Amino acid sequence: MKLDDVQRIAHLSSLELNRAEAEAVLPQLQAIFALVEEMQAVDTSGLEPLAHPILFLRDLAQPLRTDAVTESDQRAENMQSAPAVQDGYFLVPRVIE
Secondary structure, eight states: OOHHHHHHHHHHTTOOOOHHHHHHHHHHHHHHHHHHHHHHTSOOTTOOOOSSGGGGSTTTSOOOOOOOOOSOOOHHHHHTTOSOEETTEEOOOOOOO
């Protein structure tokens, strides 16, 4: 990666970097790209992708609760306190005309 690449990335990102700022960013971007290259070098062909990164740490993963109905349908009771109801829905004054 060269300084021209930093200027091109800055332009694509709609950032205005002067030469000094671009020179300061260059080593940071080089370090990021070096890390990406190092990660791409790892052979992951025999590994199944994770649904979520925390699942790798099974002991820390939060268990999911079962998806079960825990409350009964109380629509009729809730509608009794409404000033206006139509077809099972609350009626409210029109806000936008």
